[in-house]
Amino acid sequence: MAQVYGRVVCDRPLVSELSRQPCVYYKSEISWEYDEIECYRRYLNSQGDVAYSERISEGEYQNALRLGSRAKSYPGEMVGKKPGLGYSDSGSFQKRVDPDYSNSFPQKPNPGYPGSGSFQKKPGYPDYPQQLGSPGYPQKSPFSEVSSPQKHYANVYYDPSTGREYLLERETRTRDETLHSVVRQIPFFIEDETGRVTVDPTGAEIEAMSVVDEHIFPGKGPSRFNFNLKRYLSGVRTENRSTRAFIYKEWVIPVDAMTFTMGQVRFEAGDPVIRKPLSGERFMIAPKSPEALLEEQRSNASSYLVGSVVLLGIGIFTVLHLLQSLQPYR
Secondary structure, eight states, X not given: OEEEEEEEEOSSOEEOTXXXXXXXXXXXXXXXXXXXXXXXXEEEOTTSOEEEEEEEOHHHHHHHXXXXXXXXXXXXXXXXXXXXXXXXXXXXXXXXXXXXXXXXXXXXXXXXXXXXXSOXXXXXXXXXXXXXXXXXXXXEEEEEEEEOOOEEEEEEEEETTTTEEEEEEEEEEEEEEEEEEEEEEOOEEEEETTEEEEEOOTTOEEOOEEEEXXXXXXXXXXXXXXXXXXXXXXXXXXXTEEEEXXXXXXXXXXXXXXXXXXXXXXXXXXXXXXXXXXXXOOOEEESSOHHHHXXXXXHXXXXXXXXXXXXXXXXXXXXXXXXXXXXXXX
């Protein structure tokens, strides 16, 4: 693997689209940033939960609004069970029977209950049948049912064709879409005090210089870039979309820039040429010095190490917390 650092030389350079610089590589992009209105019909089930949703057009949304709506409350859904008080009647306090009652108090007949000759309620306890199987006898139940809170909507719409009730939602989302993107590159020379070597950039990792990064907003004056945006917009959907900005970006490797190249040297017609290695090793071109690239690698390695240590600490804490939670209470 050869590493070369020197000045970019080219007899017939390219001219970049946006910055109009002579270069051996450029990448130009034009993006459209916009706000898009999305309309949804969300159908409700009998508990007031959204069963499914469908996206509708702006016209369908406006037609549904004209039909009118009404406020409605829904009972909520039975979501599960939770531990109760031990009896099915969770609305009352737990009823108890004193097993030693007959030895503590004199027994008197109580004609209101079956078998009252052998048992009498203890003073201060509620009246309830004590015979197992009687309708009023509290039955053991380890769980009580739980329901979600009642749901209330101010605007519920009705679809007469399906008999379903639904909600209408209208959302605005910011998105971007690439309207134009082009990459061009040509072979060039890298020259230093010892001579020059040809570089074929095909298949290389290229870290070009950013020379254009501009947002052009509607109504803020004409763009300095001579592009017919209507031609690009004609190929994309514009319904329910409003323009926020047009974003112009460009990266180049200009002529005369000091550039570092790492690749495989081959001799073609007796001249050395740096190309992509056949073995699959790294092939890169960057208009930076070797010292700057080395510093970037160190910085990236340090960031990776710090991130790994943080994630490891979080993982250890999570495992210890989980193990502690699984230990039985003493």
